[in-house]
Amino acid sequence: MDFRLTREQESFRDEVRAWLRQNLPKEWTSRVISGPDVPRVEAYKFLREWQKRLFDAGFIGLTWPKEYGGRGLTFMEEFILHEEMALAKAPPVLNILGIAMAGPTIIAYGTEEQKKRYPPKILSCEEIWCQGYSEPNAGSDLASLQTRAVRDGDHFVVNGQKVWTSIAQAADWMMLLARTDPDAPKHKGITYFLLDMHSPGVSVRPLRQITGDAEFNEVFFENVRVPRENVLGGVNNGWQVGITTLMYERLALGFGLQVRLRIALDALVGLAKRTKKNGDVATRDPIVRQKLAQLWIDTEAFKYTGARAITKLLRGEMPGAEASTGKIWWCETHQRLQDIAMELQGPYHQLMGGTDWALDQGLWQYTFLRSRANSVEGGTTEIQKNIIGERVLGLPKG
């Protein structure tokens, strides 16, 4: 057991750190607490260019095979990159759904043509990807999806609707799950398509969120023609392919979460140290101290649990129970952190950015509201607990 980095890993970390010091956009870092706390919709163009620069420097697609544009490194380098970017409060990677989900799934299930065609442009951010999974009547119960794809010669014709589709307004491609066999059992009649968002018949309608921004969307399909060669992993095999995507999502997105939590916590401690409570500094209040210390401990626990899971991956084993708890724990801790950020501000928590009275330019108000989605997006906490109960603990299905 050794928690330290190896010499090679340290030198990779130094490489990342040096590059970030040279290339970090100051206009971004000066206005954020933890990096991803500015709504992405405000900055699509900027973020596209940012990812391109990261790509040109060789920092995107670290774990992907070299033949598809990656660097063939391990999850440890990926982990180090995320950690350094978060510590530097770097802007987020815009095409994260492509990198974390679409790309690895295409590399796992794609034809050689598909593997040559799509992954490189995901990395360079020439093509942005969104995820067409959830529907108005299929969220946690994803296999109930009703969007239809009907075979017509060399094409499939798609009709239906997706919802909560992040970044669809900027996306060039969608990972689409659609029903191709309505008579088969519900998990068996679904196909995974690579859908061109610029096709005729695709329309995107932004949905305004609790934060006031429109980060996600409704997407409607009206007789959209998708070529046969855009099926990924075989007709009616989409459930299997789609589940693989979700596995990659949990794995890859998890790396960044612990450091974001750490940065947000450091910012919260900073806030507490300059906030008064009953006439005294808030950090002298014993209850505030208890709450902040617990957040500190929970953040550390999350980090070490993640380290155990990564170690399994590096040893070529499948992560076990320790990997399944991360999402639940992160949501629980982050939402509590945001609650405490509001509590510390007292009546000032009511003020959004735009007045000098607002604390930290009102950034906490955005992150507080945004955090409500944490326990819903990417699999609700309830679904995560079902998965843990059934797949890790082996309890019977309901």
Place this chain on the structure above:
Amino acid sequence: MDFGFSQEQEMLRATARKFFENECPSTFVRQMLDDPAGVTPDFWQKLAEQGWLGLIYPEAYGGVGLGFVDLTVLMEEMGRAVMPGPYFSSVLLGGLALLEAGSESQKKEWLTKISAGAAKVTLAWTEPNARWDAAAVTLQAREGRGGFALSGTKLFVHDAHTADALVVAARTANGASPEAGVSLFLVPRDARGLEVKLLPTMDQTRKLCEVTLKDVQVGAAALMGEKNTGWQPLARVVDRATVALCAEMCGGAQKILDMTTEYAKIRVAFGKPIGSYQGVKHRAADMLVDVENAKSITYYAAWVVDEQVAQAPLAASMAKAYVSDAYRKVAAAGIQLHGGIGFTWEHDLHLYFKRAKGSEFTFGDATYHRERVAQLINL
């Protein structure tokens, strides 16, 4: 970075699990509940033969010379078996105090005996004031006539009634800082004026004593290290023992989760196994989250004790704060999900529930350690 156990450590785990399944089944644990000693000489000798009584002592003192991460594996398995007896008090409290503060001859004599199972030494530190800081130590040691005279009361002392000797924390100076006037003495249990009373405990697998010292005379050679400098080594012992205790607690929590999961698969209500209901399934998932985090933060603390000593106080407090809450919650959930059977004397759950409760407050509960974390991170 490689944050997992080695093959040798996994082998130690497998050996230990099998050993405790054979030698320490719950029938044995139950026999020991009402046994005043809480252990049999036979069982103790078998631990010695495995090399476990001297696992972390240097070979020069009869030990095996392994590290704290190795010990963590063994402690988890002991916790899983809710093992009774003075392992914790003798190997970790008394033994580590000797290792930290003892003279060369004290270490040679006593650690060799502890490793061989020939002697037991406990630590008499806490007092009726129930504090965990240096100010807790008020038992007086007065210097004179080529030695010291000790007077006062120690409470919650583990296994003093079966120990051959006690490391007694005493106050030798009343300065401005409570840390400055603490000294450690090695006192034979049969010293004149030293009286031990076994106390009835909720967790009957852990024997706690009151130790009264009335003008107990010890020679100058009984002083461990320099006079008035006992707090630093004592604090290091307590941090280490805290981490080992956390490992033991993790093992117990995992066992409760295993028992509960198995029960939820076979117990049928309303025509289905109760584990199929989300009310049960989700609580079991919550237990798993607690158990996995508890292990992660404990493993980290164990690694720190071996490799980055300066971080040990913070790592130990983070672990104890988390694990104290986690074991209590997991044990309570275990009883709840078992229903009525979980509340019976016949079922083993209560052994774990009581161990969880006792361990929660040993060396400070979560509230105490959160405040210590707050201080150590400069809040």
